[in-house]
Amino acid sequence: MSTPFPTGTILGYPRIGRRRELKRAVEAFWRGEIDAPELESRGAALRRATRERLAELGLGRTDASIPESFSFYDHVLDAAVAVGAVPAADLTDYFAAARGDATRPALEMTKWFDSNYHYLVPEIGPETEFRLASTRIVAQFEEAVSQGFLTRPVIVGPVTLLALAKPSDAAPEGFRPLARLAELLPVYAELLEKLAAAGAEWVQLDEPALVSESLPESADELRAAAAAAYGMLGRLEARPQLFVAAPYAALDGTLATLAATAVEAIGLDLVRGAIPGSAGAELFDCTKDALKTKTLVGGVIDGHNIWRGDLAAAFAKLGLLRELSPRVAVSTSTSLLHVPHDVDDEPQLDGRLASWLAFADQKVGQVATLAKGLVEGASAIDGALAQASAALSDRFTAPGVRVPAVRDRLAALTPADFARAPYEERFAAQQTALGLPELPTTTIGSFPQTGEIRRARAALAKGELDEAGYTSAMRAEISRVVSLQEELGLDVLVHGEPERNDMVQYFAESLDGFAVTVNGWVQSYGSRCTRPSILWGDVSRPAPMTVEWSRYAQSLTSKPMKGMLTGPVTILAWSFVRDDQPLADTANQVALALRDEIADLEQAGIRIVQVDEPALRELLPLKRAAQPAYLDWSVSSFRLATGGAHTATQIHTHLCYSEFGVVIDAIRALDADVTSIEAARSRMEVVHDIRRSGFDHGVGPGVYDIHSPRVPSVAELTELLRTAAAAVTGEHQLWVNPDCGLKTRGYDETVTSLRNMVQATRAVREGADKIAV
Ligand SMILES: Nc1nc2c(c(=O)[nH]1)N[C@@H](CNc1ccc(C(=O)N[C@@H](CCC(=O)N[C@@H](CCC(=O)N[C@@H](CCC(=O)O)C(=O)O)C(=O)O)C(=O)O)cc1)CN2
Numbered sequence: 190m191s192t193p194f195p196t197g198t199i200l201g202y203p204r205i206g207r208r209r210e211l212k213r214a215v216e217a218f219w220r221g222e223i224d225a226p227e228l229e230s231r232g233a234a235l236r237r238a239t240r241e242r243l244a245e246l247g248l249g250r251t252d253a254s255i256p257e258s259f260s261f262y263d264h265v266l267d268a269a270v271a272v273g274a275v276p277a278a279d280l281t282d283y284f285a286a287a288r289g290d291a292t293r294p295a296l297e298m299t300k301w302f303d304s305n306y307h308y309l310v311p312e313i314g315p316e317t318e319f320r321l322a323s324t325r326i327v328a329q330f331e332e333a334v335s336q337g338f339l340t341r342p343v344i345v346g347p348v349t350l351l352a353l354a355k356p357s358d359a360a361p362e363g364f365r366p367l368a369r370l371a372e373l374l375p376v377y378a379e380l381l382e383k384l385a386a387a388g389a390e391w392v393q394l395d396e397p398a399l400v401s402e403s404l405p406e407s408a409d410e411l412r413a414a415a416a417a418a419y420g421m422l423g424r425l426e427a428r429p430q431l432f433v434a435a436p437y438a439a440l441d442g443t444l445a446t447l448a449a450t451a452v453e454a455i456g457l458d459l460v461r462g463a464i465p466g467s468a469g470a471e472l473f474d475c476t477k478d479a480l481k482t483k484t485l486v487g488g489v490i491d492g493h494n495i496w497r498g499d500l501a502a503a504f505a506k507l508g509l510l511r512e513l514s515p516r517v518a519v520s521t522s523t524s525l526l527h528v529p530h531d532v533d534d535e536p537q538l539d540g541r542l543a544s545w546l547a548f549a550d551q552k553v554g555q556v557a558t559l560a561k562g563l564v565e566g567a568s569a570i571d572g573a574l575a576q577a578s579a580a581l582s583d584r585f586t587a588p589g590v591r592v593p594a595v596r597d598r599l600a601a602l603t604p605a606d607f608a609r610a611p612y613e614e615r616f617a618a619q620q621t622a623l624g625l626p627e628l629p630t631t632t633i634g635s636f637p638q639t640g641e642i643r644r645a646r647a648a649l650a651k652g653e654l655d656e657a658g659y660t661s662a663m664r665a666e667i668s669r670v671v672s673l674q675e676e677l678g679l680d681v682l683v684h685g686e687p688e689r690n691d692m693v694q695y696f697a698e699s700l701d702g703f704a705v706t707v708n709g710w711v712q713s714y715g716s717r718c719t720r721p722s723i724l725w726g727d728v729s730r731p732a733p734m735t736v737e738w739s740r741y742a743q744s745l746t747s748k749p750m751k752g753m754l755t756g757p758v759t760i761l762a763w764s765f766v767r768d769d770q771p772l773a774d775t776a777n778q779v780a781l782a783l784r785d786e787i788a789d790l791e792q793a794g795i796r797i798v799q800v801d802e803p804a805l806r807e808l809l810p811l812k813r814a815a816q817p818a819y820l821d822w823s824v825s826s827f828r829l830a831t832g833g834a835h836t837a838t839q840i841h842t843h844l845c846y847s848e849f850g851v852v853i854d855a856i857r858a859l860d861a862d863v864t865s866i867e868a869a870r871s872r873m874e875v876v877h878d879i880r881r882s883g884f885d886h887g888v889g890p891g892v893y894d895i896h897s898p899r900v901p902s903v904a905e906l907t908e909l910l911r912t913a914a915a916a917v918t919g920e921h922q923l924w925v926n927p928d929c930g931l932k933t934r935g936y937d938e939t940v941t942s943l944r945n946m947v948q949a950t951r952a953v954r955e956g957a958d959k960i961a962v
């Protein structure tokens with residue numbers, strides 16, 4: 190008799206640690222302060238604490254309900270290393286693959302589905318040799334066993350690993366890594382056999398690629414791959430039972446594909462997707478029959494947001510799932526990687542707001558509650574369901590959630606509020622107002638966030654430094670950054686953003702309708718974390734947010750100083766957002782606050798304002814049918830934010846994190862006067878996309894990659910600029926800038942890189958007649 194699937198589980202748990210212990214440990218290792226054995230032992234201590242905590246919160250110690258989802262840096266990298274696709278003999282190699290070193294550049298990093306988590310993109314070609322190169326996950330399972338746990342190892346599935354990989358440099362034109370599936374599967378088979386031999390009852394294979402319509406592979410191709418993969422792995426003799434999880438959206442027709450294989454359990458995201466067989470999610474009879482033999486793991490607790498939510502509705506979904514199979518379990522919709530650890534760890538949060546929230550630990554508690562309901566019947570959890578419902582009603586009616594003045598202002602908007610004067614008119618007015626040279630040089634906003642800056646902010650928070658002391662420290666930094674830019678010869682300056690802990694949290698701290706956390710860290714990539722703000726009520730701006738810093742910065746120079754704001758879509762994407770009204774309405778509330786800020790910046794003498802929207806692509810729905818509506822409201826909110834700017838005020842926007850192809854029309858529709866865009870890692874490919882799209886406003890394709898400490902040479906920058914200048918000709922202006930903000934870089938490399946950038950620009954300007962037009 191094999192062990193049944195646990196009645197309650199989660200797809201994964203935060204791995205950074207309640208106090209960012211993992212960040213501290215890996216960064217200490219990188220600095221050479223601790224050695225590999227010490228890092229290993231700190232990792233082990235964290236894993237042990239996680240298992241103990243999850244058991245305390247109600248997951249079973251020995252029923253495979255605790256996921257083994259630890260990673261030192263990234264779970265996609267872990268899977269790629271395990272199958273030999275990315276060579277890494279030890280931890281030093283492993284981090285070198287992630288971050289680059291003297292011998293190799295870092296792997297590319299990109300967004301994990303529609304989240305603010307970034308994974309490393311493995312490079313796979315016809316030459317890649319797959320072999321079981323690391324059994325770290327087996328060792329972790331054995332480590333758990335030695336502590337008295339029977340956990341459930343979690344691995345990125347073979348289809349997702351290949352679908353997320355990119356072709357290696359050696360691959361021929363048109364090659365897709367998924368073509369290597371047949372050679373990869375035996376390695377997964379070997380790993381599964383080793384896990385079975387170690388005593389694993391269940392293994393979780395994460396296959397979010399199966400829900401996405403935003404990958405190069407078509408749904409048919411992904412389905413065929415899933416059929417091949419789980420057909421083969423299902424037929425293995427000595428294997429653990431397989432749980433295939435499909436988080437982030439509905440499985441749609443791929444559910445039938447998985448149902449037809451021998452996998453024992455299927456995880457459905459029932460927060461994003463409907464119950465199979467319900468309206469709009471039809472099921473054929475043969476699939477219905479096949480599902481009766483599977484455990485259906487209902488992801489009814491939202492892993493991607495922090496609301497306590499409607500627990501009774503979640504339980505009702507499980508009831509509907511039971512009509513499809515006698516074996517139903519409750520889970521989170523996604524890994525809890527996207528949420529902070531514990532609401533009870535936020536003493537500064539308003540008690541009423543806190544009662545509406547569930548972070549990872551509270552969500553585990555919710556899973557345990559619903560599991561109890563599944564086993565003992567609804568009456569056993571009546572009280573808990575009623576409490577959650579009461580908190581939900583309280584949330585919808587509390588003061589600040591619906592503010593009449595904010596709502597009246599939104600209701601009174603007209604189409605004119607979303608449009609500026611025609612571009613040609615703006616262009617002429619701005620040329621007169623700004624008098625910029627050809628190929629104007631600028632940066633994206635932030636300068637390096639030094640330890641000194643962060644320490645000043647920490648001292649302010651602890652009361653060791655007063656407001657005046659903090660302001661003068663930040664002003665001193667702004668003044669240094671302005672002098673540096675003048676010395677470098679840049680044309681459009683920035684103040685450097687030293688006063689911002691984060692480009693979203695900073696605004697959340699000064700807007701009504703938001704709350705911020707103290708310990709609510711969420712991993713963004715590797716050791717980097719953010720504390721997403723909580724957007725719980727109607728948004729308004731009690732006072733100007735950036736004006737005094739910008740006014741001060743402009744007072745130091747006669748060159749134009751860019752005002753620097755974060756756009757509505759990005760503020761939403763990087764916060765936890767209320768779910769009681771359409772995102773479009775929330776975005777427009779944020780937009781109005783930004784619109785007022787732009788007016789105040791103009792009053793303060795600022796002639797250029799940049800409104801960053803790096804997350805425009807991130808929030809794009811995974812399902813095609815939902816994309817047009819998203820693009821419509823996201824573009825509108827940006828236009829509302831910027832639509833009040835004077836004709837002579839130049840509006841810039843900035844986007845990063847690649848794959849612009851699909852959103853290029855939306856970028857054009859933003860109608861920003863100048864758009865700076867990540868391009869260096871793709872060697873300016875994006876410039877051609879821009880040209881093909883008929884984009885005719887100003888554009889600044891990033892000429893160097895700020896995610897790497899490497900300093901680009903003048904020669905290489907000149908070459909890139911010539912490429913860009915040849916592609917971007919016509920009525921609009923080409924701008925020269927790095928890929929993104931410089932906050933994660935050090936000063937040494939920043940200064941040299943910018944110096945080279947300015948020198949390359951001068952070379953291209955002087956040789957302008959030699960550029961093909
Ligand atoms: N929200 C968000 N998402 C984003 C980005 C972004 O900038 N913001 N950029 C892209 C890439 N993602 C990134 C995410 C985080 C960081 C990052 O640098 N994070 C910092 C924290 C930034 C922060 O909030 N800093 C605070 C708190 C800093 C801190 O840790 N202070 C120390 C004390 C000070 C000291 O001694 O250093 C402490 O609390 O222990 C501040 O400056 O005030 C980190 O992990 O280290 C960078 C890029 C995409 N998504």
Ligand SMILES: [Zn+2]
Nearest residue numbers: 803845929930
């Ligand atoms: Zn950026």
